Amino acid sequence: MAKGRAGMTEASSAGTRTPLWLQGGFRLLFLGGAAWALIVVTLWVGVLDGFWTLPTAMAPLAWHQHEMLFGYLGAVIAGFLSAAIPNWTGRPIATGWPVAAFVGLWAMARIAVLFSASISPVLAAVLDVGFLLMLFGYAARQIFAAGNRNKPILIVLLLFAVACGLDHAAAMGLTGDPAIGMRAGFALVLFLIAIIGGRIIPAFTRNWLVKKGDAQALPILANRFDHALLAITAMALAGWVFASTAHPVASLLLVAGLLHAVRLTRWAGLRTTADPLVFVLHVSYAWLPAGLLLLGAAILWPIVPASSAMHALGAGAMASMTLAVMTRATRGHTGHPLEADGATVAIYALVNLGALLRVAAPLLSFDYMLSIHLAGGLWASAFLLFILVYGRMALRRPAGAHA
Known part of the structure; x- marks a missing residue:
């Protein structure tokens, strides 16, 4: 930010x-x-x-x-x-x-x-x-x-x-x-990610590409497609809150997931791999369509674990996106350069690897609890590293700053 x-x-x-x-x-x-x-x-x-x-x-x-x-x-x-x-x-x-x-x-x-x-x-x-x-x-x-x-x-x-x-x-x-309160809160946070992510991700990506002199085929900013997508997402999530096992709701969730995947392709994320602060926003947002697709599939086909869908949205989309925003906002509002050092890249890698392992845990051939422990350890390590690295930024003035 x-x-x-x-x-x-x-x-x-x-x-x-x-x-x-x-x-x-x-x-x-x-x-x-x-x-x-x-x-x-x-x-x-x-x-x-x-x-x-x-x-x-x-x-x-x-x-x-x-x-x-x-x-x-x-x-x-x-x-x-x-x-x-x-x-x-x-x-x-x-x-x-x-x-x-x-x-x-x-x-x-x-x-x-x-x-x-x-x-x-x-x-x-x-x-x-x-x-x-x-x-x-x-x-x-x-x-x-x-x-x-x-x-x-x-x-x-x-x-x-x-x-x-x-x-x-x-x-x-x-x-x-x-579970209605939990589903309602979940749905609202996902909708916030869709709204705010749809503003900041293409904007930050455009700014970075222009700064690098790559002004061809810039990310598409919000237009009628995005407005329609948000309306469909709101209907799908509201349906899930009040009728979490209904097949028409599952169909809406699948449509919303596909449209969010299309939306992500409009933002030129693969061209930002050289800047982890920007690229991680795209990776984080990718968990949203993945989670919505898994959630819809879990309603229609019980072979798909509902826990995998929930953790794709929670441990994946929510945790990864919030760490991406917290690192960027802390740097931007404390006088530190908007550049990702090795520790910041490690934070992003740990939270996404932890989420990926937790989503896959029910489908893996080895011990389920071992998977849970490994996923929890990776995921928690991301937050511990954030505290150690970004705590100093938040609570100390940068070198050369005046009180």
């Missing part, structure tokens, strides 16, 4: 009064989200191995899904918006105690959900949904004050908070479908 006017002035606007780690919510939210993803995967694998039980009121699988979706992704979405909204609107970046309070609320919600068997499932739900509603309120205030065009994202944010509440209600036995 290129650094905009608001991002370029964040240090000067905050001055020396505000600690660096409170100059923009993305610093702590990206790091906290990555650390939480690492913790959740570790705890979940331990549950599968029978090493421990979790002190949550949720079923272990429901907790794992909830925390990766609303815990980890909630933090990343909030971090992304804290960096992107000032660029969209030209308004000042949030700093100081509001950032500390916001991140603190997210952390309290994670602890409350994990220990909800002892604390209170209702309190956990209030804190969890409250965090997302605060994010919605911040985004709405900034976007409406600036008259910005990104108002549709507000609808997605509000629905994401509703989905989080539904997931808590399901865990308490208050809904007829125990």
Whole structure:
């Protein structure tokens, strides 16, 4: 993500009064989200191995899904918006105690959900949904004050908070479908990837190709094809949320997956292999059509594991895309060059290899749990490496920068 006017002035606007780690919510939210993803995967694998039980009121699988979706992704979405909204609107970046309070609320919600068997499932739900509603309120205030065009994202944010509440209600036995909140949250994040990915991937690719002097057959920016694709994707995902086993829904998912694959070919991704920061966006987006195709196939043909489809979309599309965005945004908003070093390339390789192994695990001939451990280890290593490398970038000024 290129650094905009608001991002370029964040240090000067905050001055020396505000600690660096409170100059923009993305610093702590990206790091906290990555650390939480690492913790959740570790705890979940331990549950599968029978090493421990979790002190949550949720079923272990429901907790794992909830925390990766609303815990980890909630933090990343909030971090992304804290960096992107000032660029969209030209308004000042949030700093100081509001950032500390916001991140603190997210952390309290994670602890409350994990220990909800002892604390209170209702309190956990209030804190969890409250965090997302605060994010919605911040985004709405900034976007409406600036008259910005990104108002549709507000609808997605509000629905994401509703989905989080539904997931808590399901865990308490208050809904007829125990997975409707999870599917709704999943669908909304996938739709965000389709919307935002469709903006930033061709734009960043065009900019890089033009900079390199390769201006022939540039990526196609959003047009009527993309608008139709988003409409079909919305229908397919909505159908999956409310009728997850219906064959017409499966057909829509297959059509959406094919159209996203076509969309990806319009962005000239293979010409960007020399720049991992750009190329990884294309690789990450490729998980979206793959996952949608697998999801549709799993409904029509039970031989296709539904878990493979879900992990293609979750461990693949969501995790890979968020790490791609977090690395780029952290560099762009902390004064570091938009170049991928060896550690950054390793982050991308580890998360994608981990996702690939997890998707293939049910189909491999060797021990399933061994596959799960290897996939989890690779995937978690990507987040650990992100914390070690990008934590320093987020929490320290670059060499030569003035306080």
